[in-house]
Amino acid sequence: MIDFELPPQVKQARDMVHMVAENMMRPISREYDEREHEKPWDFLNAMWEASKATNPVSFGGGGKKDPSAPSVRNLQTVVSIEELSWGDAGLYLSIPNPGLGGAAVAAAGTPEQRERFLARFRSGPPKWGAMAITEPHCGSDTAAITTTAVRDGDHWVLNGTKIFVTSGKMAAQESDGFVVVWATVDKSAGRAGIKAFVVERGTPGMTVVKVEDKMGIRASDTAMIVFEDCRIPLDNILGSPEVKQSTEGFKGAMATFDATRPAVAASAIGIGRAALDFVREELEKHGIKIRYGVSRNKLTAIERDFMDMEANLHAARLLTWRAAWLMDQGRHNNLEASMAKAKAGLAVTQVTQKAVELLGPLGYSRKYLLEKWMRDAKINDIFEGTQQINLLIVARRILGYSSKELN
Amino acid sequence: MVSFEPSDEQKLIRDTVAAFAREQVRPQARPSDESGEIPSALVQQGWELGLTQALVPEEFGGTGEAHSAITSVLLIEELAWADLSIACHLLAPRLVVIPVVEAGTEAQRRAILPRYATTNFTAGTAAVVEPRWDFDLASLAVKALPRNGNFVLQGRKCFVPLAAEAEHILVFAQLGDSGEVGAFLVERGTPGLRVVEREKNMGLKGLATYEVEFDQCTVPADQRLGGPEGCDVNRLLNLQRVALAAAAVGVARASFEYARDYAKERKAFGVYIAQKQAIAFMLAEMAIEIDAARLLTWEAAWKLDRGEDATREAVLAKQYAANMALMVADRGVQILGGHGYIRDHLVELFLRNARGFATFEGLLTA
Numbered sequence: 224m225i226d227f228e229l230p231p232q233v234k235q236a237r238d239m240v241h242m243v244a245e246n247m248m249r250p251i252s253r254e255y256d257e258r259e260h261e262k263p264w265d266f267l268n269a270m271w272e273a274s275k276a277t278n279p280v281s282f283g284g285g286g287k288k289d290p291s292a293p294s295v296r297n298l299q300t301v302v303s304i305e306e307l308s309w310g311d312a313g314l315y316l317s318i319p320n321p322g323l324g325g326a327a328v329a330a331a332g333t334p335e336q337r338e339r340f341l342a343r344f345r346s347g348p349p350k351w352g353a354m355a356i357t358e359p360h361c362g363s364d365t366a367a368i369t370t371t372a373v374r375d376g377d378h379w380v381l382n383g384t385k386i387f388v389t390s391g392k393m394a395a396q397e398s399d400g401f402v403v404v405w406a407t408v409d410k411s412a413g414r415a416g417i418k419a420f421v422v423e424r425g426t427p428g429m430t431v432v433k434v435e436d437k438m439g440i441r442a443s444d445t446a447m448i449v450f451e452d453c454r455i456p457l458d459n460i461l462g463s464p465e466v467k468q469s470t471e472g473f474k475g476a477m478a479t480f481d482a483t484r485p486a487v488a489a490s491a492i493g494i495g496r497a498a499l500d501f502v503r504e505e506l507e508k509h510g511i512k513i514r515y516g517v518s519r520n521k522l523t524a525i526e527r528d529f530m531d532m533e534a535n536l537h538a539a540r541l542l543t544w545r546a547a548w549l550m551d552q553g554r555h556n557n558l559e560a561s562m563a564k565a566k567a568g569l570a571v572t573q574v575t576q577k578a579v580e581l582l583g584p585l586g587y588s589r590k591y592l593l594e595k596w597m598r599d600a601k602i603n604d605i606f607e608g609t610q611q612i613n614l615l616i617v618a619r620r621i622l623g624y625s626s627k628e629l630n
Numbered sequence: 631m632v633s634f635e636p637s638d639e640q641k642l643i644r645d646t647v648a649a650f651a652r653e654q655v656r657p658q659a660r661p662s663d664e665s666g667e668i669p670s671a672l673v674q675q676g677w678e679l680g681l682t683q684a685l686v687p688e689e690f691g692g693t694g695e696a697h698s699a700i701t702s703v704l705l706i707e708e709l710a711w712a713d714l715s716i717a718c719h720l721l722a723p724r725l726v727v728i729p730v731v732e733a734g735t736e737a738q739r740r741a742i743l744p745r746y747a748t749t750n751f752t753a754g755t756a757a758v759v760e761p762r763w764d765f766d767l768a769s770l771a772v773k774a775l776p777r778n779g780n781f782v783l784q785g786r787k788c789f790v791p792l793a794a795e796a797e798h799i800l801v802f803a804q805l806g807d808s809g810e811v812g813a814f815l816v817e818r819g820t821p822g823l824r825v826v827e828r829e830k831n832m833g834l835k836g837l838a839t840y841e842v843e844f845d846q847c848t849v850p851a852d853q854r855l856g857g858p859e860g861c862d863v864n865r866l867l868n869l870q871r872v873a874l875a876a877a878a879v880g881v882a883r884a885s886f887e888y889a890r891d892y893a894k895e896r897k898a899f900g901v902y903i904a905q906k907q908a909i910a911f912m913l914a915e916m917a918i919e920i921d922a923a924r925l926l927t928w929e930a931a932w933k934l935d936r937g938e939d940a941t942r943e944a945v946l947a948k949q950y951a952a953n954m955a956l957m958v959a960d961r962g963v964q965i966l967g968g969h970g971y972i973r974d975h976l977v978e979l980f981l982r983n984a985r986g987f988a989t990f991e992g993l994l995t996a
Contacts, residue, residue, distance in 0.1 A: 538922035618910035
């Protein structure tokens with residue numbers, strides 16, 4: 224039965240998270256945009272204490288086990304993330320949690336690995352997990368990864384440079400976390416040679432050499448990490464070490480994107496909604512209400528723009544809910560996750576840029592948060608697979624092409 | 631509880647209509663666009679699907695299925711996918727039946743509904759759009775003026791499907807200068823009602839639409855839909871909006887699928903053009919936008935089924951779907967290149983039809 228009513232527990236979670244966003248995030252939003260590289264510890268500690276009990280030790284596709292009690296976990300996740308990002312997307316990204324690295328462990332790790340790496344997120348002081356894929360010379364083209372993992376007795380030895388590692392400094396250095404590193408065990412094997420490795424914080428040979436200065440999401444650290452003869456235990460590999468045998472480790476890590484892309488889409492939508500709310504409030508202060516029932520040829524340009532922005536963003540929201548709902552049903556959502564991500568990343572970019580235009584000086588001035596939201600928004604069109612990479616995935620799916628046939 | 635899955639019953643209806651649309655309607659899309667005629671045998675076949683009769687209560691000879699906007703948008707998308715003109719023709723009687731089922735008085739239901747529970751196709755229609763650039767549903771130029779206990783209709787409507795053969799025209803008019811809109815059931819042959827001439831449009835050429843003139847057209851007060859107090863006309867307009875949104879999704883999907891299949895067969899520079907990112911990305915964006923518009927449409931229909939005011943949702947869905955359909959249909963032509971411009975292919979027809987959604991109101995109802 225087609226239904227758009229959020230279940231009561233999801234609404235409850237949404238309302239609770241909204242209070243956090245409004246009361247704890249908005250008041251410090253500007254401050255930690257200006258004070259880049261500083262951490263809002265009061266907020267981070269509070270979030271950790273509130274959430275650690277429920278940090279997942281498995282992730283994503285969990286699906287429904289009992290058809291009479293379908294899961295709403297992923298739906299609740301995207302709805303909650305929208306609220307947090309409405310509060311502040313950079314602060315949301317900086318919240319201590321297993322992160323993308325944790326998602327990879329949960330998706331591709333053995334039960335023993337999950338216990339070893341994820342259990343810590345349920346207790347003690349704040350911790351971060353991170354994922355290191357991108358290198359200075361390659362981003363989406365993961366087959367071109369040059370960081371190497373060479374077996375030496377009981378260890379893997381990692382060498383290479385990783386960039387754009389979200390929360391990388393917190394995971395590798397500042398907390399009892401870990402970084403999941405993608406490296407090749409056999410360059411001649413291309414993609415089949417790419418494996419994911421878990422590197423514990425403080426492992427000798429892993430060095431955070433830089434934290435990037437960014438256009439937006441400045442409250443979130445984005446690290447460059449160098450691996451120099453970094454030795455890790457053999458059983459820190461996710462999936463099989465065999466190259467020819469399978470690419471399951473790679474595929475497992477890729478599968479985490481099916482879970483995380485709707486999350487990024489939800490974050491985008493939260494920023495977009497913040498911008499739309501602000502525009503609406505400013506218009507209403509001047510007695511302008513959007514007249515939905517009136518023909519388009521009689522509307523003002525602002526009303527038209529606003530309605531287009533609203534529909535654009537809401538369409539992205541529904542695509543995102545669908546991707547999450549599919550996952551809750553235990554169904555494949557690779558196509559729908561990429562659709563939602565591509566749409567939401569673009570929509571929030573368009574909506575926030577238009578909002579700045581509509582409000583003129585109020586949009587451009589740092590006295591208000593709108594200009595920040597526009598800066599924050601843009602990352603959603605880029606990370607977790609650029610808009611173009613997601614279009615490529617959608618295109619392959621709808622055309623039935625392999626990555627060889629369409630590249 | 632959020633779900634994106636139609637019920638089993640809705641799937642059955644959708645699949646039945648989809649099969650008919652694919653096998654019977656689609657092959658007639660081009661011939662009807664060229665000739666301006668839809669074969670009466672096809673119309674009768676479509677009638678026998680029972681999409682109209684199903685909504686007529688059993689006591690009036692129908693099968694009395696509950697009216698659902700969601701079910702409507704599902705089947706409208708399928709028919710519009712096959713051909714918009716034929717879809718509008720087949721579904722025109724619902725322009726009278728759904729409002730009467732939803733909002734008619736007992737006397738109106740008794741008088742009107744049995745006439746649409748017949749074995750042969752019975753035309754009914756609605757008159758909404760007016761031939762003016764500043765046409766506005768919120769301030770209609772056709773007026774209904776109270777006089778001697780009756781209403782007198784005055785003014786002109788256009789884009790009225792099947793007006794020449796319709797048993798009833800549901801006319802939307804402004805009550806005096808009140809700004810309030812009423813809907814009036816005008817019987818065929820009512821003095822002062824003049825079906826002017828069949829219109830010639832850029833698209834929608836298979837569908838017979840007419841300009842209709844009301845000149846001192848007197849309608850008894852009890853022919854006002856819902857009785858002397860009227861009814862929730864806004865709801866009726868919203869049902870029309872979501873129906874058109876669904877039709878726009880159908881037309882867009884038709885163009886997308888046509889272009890996708892073509893791009894997988896046409897070679898250039900040694901590969902299929904679908905293997906080129908310039909084409910593949912266009913198709914990916916088309917697919918995303920079609921789904922986006924469909925979900926907006928479903929949500930608006932869902933809200934209407936819950937009996938809530940869905941003006942905002944319906945307006946946004948229709949506007950979004952109209953823009954989307956134009957973008958997608960334009961790209962459909964573009965992907966076929968020169969061939970897209972030739973009438974051997976359907977994509978040019980889809981584009982001419984898609985352009986109309988910014989203008990269309992009241993051609994369909996959910």
